[in-house]
Amino acid sequence: MPRRPRLPLIPALLALLIAPSLASAADDPRDIRNGWTIPDEGYCDQPYVVVTDQGHWLCTMTTGTGHEGQAGQHIVATISADRGRTWSDHIPIEPSDGPEASWVMPLKVPGGRIYAFYTYNSKNIREVPSNSDPVGRRVDTLGAYAFKYSDDGGRTWSDDRFEIPMRRMGIDRGNTTGGEVLFFWGVGKPISVGDDAYLGFAKVGKWGTPGAMVESQGVFMHSDNILAEPDPSAIRWELLPEGDEGLRAPKGPVSDEANLVSLSDGSLFATYRTIDGYPCQAYSRDGGRTWTPTAYMTYGPDGRRVKHPRAANFVRKFDNGKYLYWFHFHGGEPVHREGWNYYEGRNPAWVLGGVERDGLIHWSEPEILLYDEDPDVRISYPDFVEDGGRYYVTETQKETARVHEIDPGLLDDLWGQLDRREVEHDGLALEHVGDPIEPGSEVEMPSLPDLQDRGGFAIELQARFRELTGGQTLLDTRDESGRGIRLVTTTRSTLGISLGDGTTEATWDSDPGTGPGTLRVGDWQHITVIVDAGPRILSVVVDGVLNDGGALRQHGWTRFLTELGDVNGRDRARLASRLYGDLRSVRIYDRPLRTSEAVGNHRAGLLDDRGAIPSTPTGLRP
Missing domain, CATH: 2.120.10.10 (Neuraminidase)
Known part of the structure; x- marks a missing residue:
């Protein structure tokens, strides 16, 4: 018009x-x-x-x-x-x-x-x-x-x-x-x-x-x-x-x-x-x-x-x-x-x-x-x-x-x-839970689709931070060439995301500030990183809220380069290293979740009515 x-x-x-x-x-x-x-x-x-x-x-x-x-x-x-x-x-x-x-x-x-x-x-x-x-x-x-x-x-x-x-x-x-x-x-x-x-x-x-x-x-x-x-x-x-x-x-x-x-x-x-x-x-x-x-x-x-x-x-x-x-x-x-x-x-x-x-x-x-x-x-x-x-x-x-x-x-x-209050199982390639997960422990990493093939993946965490200083690593699969995925806190109290194929890298972080969808201290939070290689969009859902940039950024999502391809790094992911807090669960999907699925996972939670972790198999799912 x-x-x-x-x-x-x-x-x-x-x-x-x-x-x-x-x-x-x-x-x-x-x-x-x-x-x-x-x-x-x-x-x-x-x-x-x-x-x-x-x-x-x-x-x-x-x-x-x-x-x-x-x-x-x-x-x-x-x-x-x-x-x-x-x-x-x-x-x-x-x-x-x-x-x-x-x-x-x-x-x-x-x-x-x-x-x-x-x-x-x-x-x-x-x-x-x-x-x-x-x-x-x-x-x-x-x-x-x-x-x-x-x-x-x-x-x-x-x-x-x-x-x-x-x-x-x-x-x-x-x-x-x-x-x-x-x-x-x-x-x-x-x-x-x-x-x-x-x-x-x-x-x-x-x-x-x-x-x-x-x-x-x-x-x-x-x-x-x-x-x-x-x-x-x-x-x-x-x-x-x-x-x-x-x-x-x-x-x-x-x-x-x-x-x-x-x-x-x-x-x-x-x-x-x-x-x-x-x-x-x-x-x-x-x-x-x-x-x-x-x-x-x-x-x-x-x-x-x-x-x-x-x-x-x-x-x-x-x-x-x-x-x-x-x-x-x-x-x-x-x-x-x-x-x-x-x-x-x-x-x-x-x-x-x-x-x-x-x-x-x-x-x-x-x-x-x-x-x-x-x-x-x-x-x-x-x-x-x-x-x-x-x-x-x-x-x-x-x-x-x-x-x-x-x-x-x-x-x-x-x-x-x-x-919606249910855990999505379609595409679930890894589910690992602990109360909490042992800091620095490793888990076998599933193979993720090459982003050149226009698919994608999602990584979901449940974490509680005692403080939000930078450099706390929640998940790291990078190898010596820089290929892999890293989720780490930044110096502005956000979750930083880096994806690398050894040549090309994409970086982004969750919304800064103190509004809906931001990180905070003292509470269990549900965080989902969605990598959608169709539109080449990387987005973050925190506690059922899709980041929109809040008061400090124009948007809460980013595009990554079409050149970015295979981000599979080490075959084992290191979890919760240098974390000032607790990591309770990790789910990895070999397809990009919809926002609605991430919201449903958040609402479903990880604890049952008695406050206990459900009996869920740890490791790879078929």
């Missing part, structure tokens, strides 16, 4: 750049290159899908032969009869030789009719006041909110174009034209709630640099009769929320790309992006007329804040009543100290699973949904499709849009994570 011209990666991510891997990831459904391509004209955005009454998929998108915002940008539809594997030729909803038509969003109503809502440069304006000449010549995010409709599953579209009346708000009157021209765009795919329909979008005030949309607010268009009214000219519309202001951020001037879902009682929940390093959330209990006070999104009531840049952060509800939230899992206060380009860092795409409890959505810890092995690829503007009991996601990198089938096990893990 609208953004300023592309800039280099932020310094904090620059060191994480990797070259494309020569290894194959053909069996990883998270790798976007394994998806099915949706045809476009060069530029493509917002590939949104509805399942028609005829049983096919109708995808609408914004496309054009140039770059985003250039002349010729228009909206099209394409149809798939095989769930996204192949697509028809484009069906123009608006032509490429007319005024700009952009940011199309489809809505299917109960009678089978499909509406397409979009921003239309109805007066063919060629330039607007701006503090930047290039931005001032961009005219794809202004004009009238228009719609057309199709009664044959998207094969043809109405000749008539209808415009939705839109009242002015304070942000309009204060824009660069004094409200004469309306600036806005929508990414909030319409939803129906009972007899009503809603779609989310953003109004823009100041226009220019930095960021093109210098000031924005989240708003919603509501209709109480579109689901049943056959006459498009008789559809009633109202702009929400009531009053002169839309949804705002607690601190920054940007609050845009609002997305909506409904709760079981008809309440509404919205997410929207900011430039503050965090997304926002809001609830409405009166049909969108008023909303809860402005607040950053959290993982649940009284939970820690979710981190996210200025990118799509979409919430969707599925037929089972569960929720999914798409975001990029980095940001926070540190970005304001690091010269952040808040439009970057859209790879990987992470998701949270949501479960409704007592009128609020409680969110899981994150999992990776999609990635590209090139970190400079930007994955965004998804849509989620549910068809025949299977789940799919669309996404775009602005030049290529694709469809991906989602592993149902990933979703089951996310939605079940909040209640």
Whole structure:
């Protein structure tokens, strides 16, 4: 969606750049290159899908032969009869030789009719006041909110174009034209709630640099009769929320790309992006007329804040009543100290699973949904499709849009994570327990996959520190060449991780500070290091919390180089040497655990109800 011209990666991510891997990831459904391509004209955005009454998929998108915002940008539809594997030729909803038509969003109503809502440069304006000449010549995010409709599953579209009346708000009157021209765009795919329909979008005030949309607010268009009214000219519309202001951020001037879902009682929940390093959330209990006070999104009531840049952060509800939230899992206060380009860092795409409890959505810890092995690829503007009991996601990198089938096990893990309390045994290659483990003892080390083969592994510890001085080694398999794995405390009270193949090394550490997911003194803690060689991501879960960087870092995960390969060192691992504390258990998996599995292992604990260690075989498991 609208953004300023592309800039280099932020310094904090620059060191994480990797070259494309020569290894194959053909069996990883998270790798976007394994998806099915949706045809476009060069530029493509917002590939949104509805399942028609005829049983096919109708995808609408914004496309054009140039770059985003250039002349010729228009909206099209394409149809798939095989769930996204192949697509028809484009069906123009608006032509490429007319005024700009952009940011199309489809809505299917109960009678089978499909509406397409979009921003239309109805007066063919060629330039607007701006503090930047290039931005001032961009005219794809202004004009009238228009719609057309199709009664044959998207094969043809109405000749008539209808415009939705839109009242002015304070942000309009204060824009660069004094409200004469309306600036806005929508990414909030319409939803129906009972007899009503809603779609989310953003109004823009100041226009220019930095960021093109210098000031924005989240708003919603509501209709109480579109689901049943056959006459498009008789559809009633109202702009929400009531009053002169839309949804705002607690601190920054940007609050845009609002997305909506409904709760079981008809309440509404919205997410929207900011430039503050965090997304926002809001609830409405009166049909969108008023909303809860402005607040950053959290993982649940009284939970820690979710981190996210200025990118799509979409919430969707599925037929089972569960929720999914798409975001990029980095940001926070540190970005304001690091010269952040808040439009970057859209790879990987992470998701949270949501479960409704007592009128609020409680969110899981994150999992990776999609990635590209090139970190400079930007994955965004998804849509989620549910068809025949299977789940799919669309996404775009602005030049290529694709469809991906989602592993149902990933979703089951996310939605079940909040209640998961079991030890994962799939892939468990070593389990060694003691009360405590003898310091300096050794255990036979299982063979781990070569990271060039795009698999990975996980190491899990249960430890109690008496102090957090640096240099305490919990596990060490390194040989004389430096090949192997070492887990050691650092001088900033974190767990340092080093992986080496004798030539290439990767290092990272757990979150510093004293927040959730950090090390502390005196308590038993559960620590899981996950090495996932698909996206080349190394992450750490401490006491069921996936590290996000806390208050001191932009992110709590890192990429490692594609050159890193075989990290099998000595065939025996030395445990708890120079440890000022106790090590009670070690588990090693010959595959990367999902976050949900690490959380479940943490909740399962290692002691039974009597406080005794269960009788578990020590050594290799089959």
